Amino acid sequence: MYPVTGDSLSFLPDYASGHLDRVAAMLPPPAPVMEVGPVDTVSLVHNLPFEVSLVALLAAYCFVIYYYRGCILSLLRLMHNKAYAEKVYAEQTFFFRVFLRLMGGLGVWVYSMAIVKAVDMIWGIPVTAALPPWAVQWMVVFVAVAVALVEVCQRVAIGLIGAVTRDTGTIGPLLYMRRVLNATAVVLLTPLLVFCLSPGAGEAVFAAGGSVVVAGLLLLFFVRSYVFFARRGVSILNWFLYLCAVEWFPVSFFVLAIVRNL
Numbered sequence: 426m427y428p429v430t431g432d433s434l435s436f437l438p439d440y441a442s443g444h445l446d447r448v449a450a451m452l453p454p455p456a457p458v459m460e461v462g463p464v465d466t467v468s469l470v471h472n473l474p475f476e477v478s479l480v481a482l483l484a485a486y487c488f489v490i491y492y493y494r495g496c497i498l499s500l501l502r503l504m505h506n507k508a509y510a511e512k513v514y515a516e517q518t519f520f521f522r523v524f525l526r527l528m529g530g531l532g533v534w535v536y537s538m539a540i541v542k543a544v545d546m547i548w549g550i551p552v553t554a555a556l557p558p559w560a561v562q563w564m565v566v567f568v569a570v571a572v573a574l575v576e577v578c579q580r581v582a583i584g585l586i587g588a589v590t591r592d593t594g595t596i597g598p599l600l601y602m603r604r605v606l607n608a609t610a611v612v613l614l615t616p617l618l619v620f621c622l623s624p625g626a627g628e629a630v631f632a633a634g635g636s637v638v639v640a641g642l643l644l645l646f647f648v649r650s651y652v653f654f655a656r657r658g659v660s661i662l663n664w665f666l667y668l669c670a671v672e673w674f675p676v677s678f679f680v681l682a683i684v685r686n687l
Contacts, residue, residue, distance in 0.1 A: 469545035469553065470621055472562040475538070479618060482534050486615045489527060496524040500608055504645075514601055528608035533576065535611050535618065537569035539635060542621045546628060571679050578675040586671070595657055602653060606646055613638045 469475070490497065499521065503513050513521065541564055544552060553561050560567070580600075587596035617634045620627035654664040 469541050469561060469564050474563055475541065475565045476622065478534060478538060478565055479621060482531065482538065482615065482618065485531060489524075489531070493520075493524045493527070496521050497612060500605065500612065503605070504609060514598065517601075525604040525608055528611045529576075529604060531615070532607050532611045533569055533572050535614050536572050537565055538618055538621065539614060540568050540572075541565050542618070542631065543635070546632065571683070575675045575679055579671055582671045582675075586667075599653065602649060606642065606649065609645075610638070610642050613642070 499513060556564075583596060583600065614635065617631050617638070620631040620634075650668070651661075651664055654667070
């Protein structure tokens, strides 16, 4: 056998380059390359319903701060002054009652928007992937309906307790205490919602401030409710049963129903 070298192949016809040019001319032109950018995802907060609700809520909050500023000062004062709290409850002027009802309505939107923002920060991608786009955009409305239903269930439960026990001297102050705590929560939480649409440092302020306010309000509610029942001779067991049946059960029911359907 003879070794094959470059000189030994010199007898082959030199047509490779021309043949390749003809084949390339017969092929279709390459498709234009499209630049792939980041995929847009549907956000729970960066949508029209949430942003409009936030603007409307802040406008209503500014109106309340200006028009009911005296009631807000009274609200902050009665939180730490027992004698003044009893005086305000005994008087309960029409202006203050309207203020508490108004704050109750604003509380539904404040809680729903805070919940939607917290879910967006913690489970934003899994929730948006599990729901259709229209449900994601209108999530704040659905959560507001759920919060309103929870409040209705709690009020019905308290009304049934009052009807069974026929103790109007306990139910009235209990509802008043809940309204006062709700108004306090709205006054403290609403300014934090300004940071809902701010990424980075804004979310950190919302998370830190919201955690402190919610923890403080929950602790205040437990202390106030325990003192409220203890002064009326109600045992700790009955107080715990009240918390489970009236305060916790409606919330846990709606949360579990929503989580199971995701």
